Amino acid sequence: MKTESMEEQNFVNFKKVRGLGDMLSDTFKFLSVEWKPFFGTILKIAIVPVLIAVCFALYFVMSFMPMYADLLQFSQYENDINFNFSQLLIPFIGFIFAYLVAYALVTVASLSYIKSYVENKGTVNYKEVQKLSKENFWSYVGLFFLVGIIVGFGLLFCFVPGIYLGVVLSLSICLLIFQNKGVFDAINDSFGFIKEHWWETFGILIVVQILIGVVGYVVNLPATMYMGTDMALMIQNQETADLISIFSDPVYLGFLGFAYLAKFVLYILSIIVTVFIYFDIKEQRNPSSDMINEIGVR
Numbered sequence: 001m002k003t004e005s006m007e008e009q010n011f012v013n014f015k016k017v018r019g020l021g022d023m024l025s026d027t028f029k030f031l032s033v034e035w036k037p038f039f040g041t042i043l044k045i046a047i048v049p050v051l052i053a054v055c056f057a058l059y060f061v062m063s064f065m066p067m068y069a070d071l072l073q074f075s076q077y078e079n080d081i082n083f084n085f086s087q088l089l090i091p092f093i094g095f096i097f098a099y100l101v102a103y104a105l106v107t108v109a110s111l112s113y114i115k116s117y118v119e120n121k122g123t124v125n126y127k128e129v130q131k132l133s134k135e136n137f138w139s140y141v142g143l144f145f146l147v148g149i150i151v152g153f154g155l156l157f158c159f160v161p162g163i164y165l166g167v168v169l170s171l172s173i174c175l176l177i178f179q180n181k182g183v184f185d186a187i188n189d190s191f192g193f194i195k196e197h198w199w200e201t202f203g204i205l206i207v208v209q210i211l212i213g214v215v216g217y218v219v220n221l222p223a224t225m226y227m228g229t230d231m232a233l234m235i236q237n238q239e240t241a242d243l244i245s246i247f248s249d250p251v252y253l254g255f256l257g258f259a260y261l262a263k264f265v266l267y268i269l270s271i272i273v274t275v276f277i278y279f280d281i282k283e284q285r286n287p288s289s290d291m292i293n294e295i296g297v298r
Contacts, residue, residue, distance in 0.1 A: 011122040014114070014279045015288045020204050023276040024211075027269060034117070034124075041113050041126060042268070045133050046105035053098035054260045058253050060091040065247040104140050106264060108133045110271045111177040118178075132177070139176055142183045147172060150187070167202045168194050174278035197281045208273050212266045219262040223255035 012030040016022075031038065112132035116124045147169045155162030168190050175186040175193065194201055230246050246252055282288075 014118050014275060015283055016279065017283045018276055018280050020207060023204065023273055023280070024208075026276065027272045030272060031269075037124060038110075038113055039268075041124070041129055042106060042109045044126075045109040045130060046102060049098065049102040049105050050261070050264055053095075053102035054257050056091060056094040056098045057260050058257055060088075060095040061256065062248050062253075063088055063091045100141070100144070102264070103267070104137055104144065105133065106268065107173065107271060108136045108140050108177070110268055111173065111275065112136065114272070114275050115177055136177060139183055140173065143172060143176055143186060146183060146187060163202075164198070167198060167205060170201070170205060170274060171278050171281075174275060178278065193281065193285075197284070201277055201281070204273070204277055208270055212270055216259075216263055216266055219259050219266075223252060223259055226252050226255055 010033045012026055012033065018026065109129065112129045113124060115132065116128050151162050151166045151169065153162075154165040169187060171194060172186040172190040175181045175189055176183065179186075179189075181189060227246055230249065230252070234246075
């Protein structure tokens with residue numbers, strides 16, 4: 001009995017109406033209780049693509065910066081330099097493809113875990129999460145491209161339509177996972193789902209992205225400070241010709257790789273908040289039995 005009551009106390013009920021403060025506090029409450037199985041499940045499903053994506057990101061930096069330096073030298077001195085842009089093609093394509101796969105798997109794994117958590121009242125079935133992740137992977141990829149095209153066209157026309165569409169379609173992935181909708185239905189139903197809740201959603205997303213941006217900036221500081229210190233020493237020692245070598249320095253690449261990994265974690269936090277937004281709107285539109293019982297208790 002005591003164990004059951006403790007589990008009920010630790011259980012985070014997603015099916016509630018929440019304000020921004022409660023969404024943020026419950027995000028950390030959920031992670032404080034579920035961090036080990038939650039991140040463990042995501043790692044089992046997505047760790048290989050994530051590591052490959054980080055490696056391609058570092059490879060792209062190492063390939064791009066020497067060419068960028070050559071371009072600057074060419075523009076300043078107008079020397080004849082042979083550029084081989086094909087050298088960037090493989091790291092660039094690898095970088096884009098690897099990040100797409102990694103973010104897709106992280107997204108569907110996170111949402112599938114939360115879906116299992118909600119439906120089973122805090123008891124998560126790993127095989128169920130793995131199955132849901134596989135089933136929804138290609139649907140998410142298709143949704144990602146369609147949303148990108150729609151929002152991209154919106155941004156071309158006076159920018160404001162792009163912002164509006166971006167907020168509306170930010171919840172389409174939740175409709176895809178939690179309501180088992182197809183890609184086109186998820187996009188279409190997002191407009192009706194978020195109706196009368198656009199400003200609320202926009203405000204929460206803006207605040208969350210600002211917070212994540214600040215933390216992301218802090219995470220980047222070690223790499224930035226190391227690079228700045230190393231460059232200052234090279235300039236002081238009149239070793240300006242070797243400045244570009246900093247981008248192949250193992251220590252700098254280690255700091256940079258850590259920053260890329262940390263950004264995956266920050267992205268997962270934004271996913272959890274998005275789920276809270278989804279259930280907040282859903283409960284306002286159509287309260288579930290959990291919400292009705294909670295109101296009755298009060």
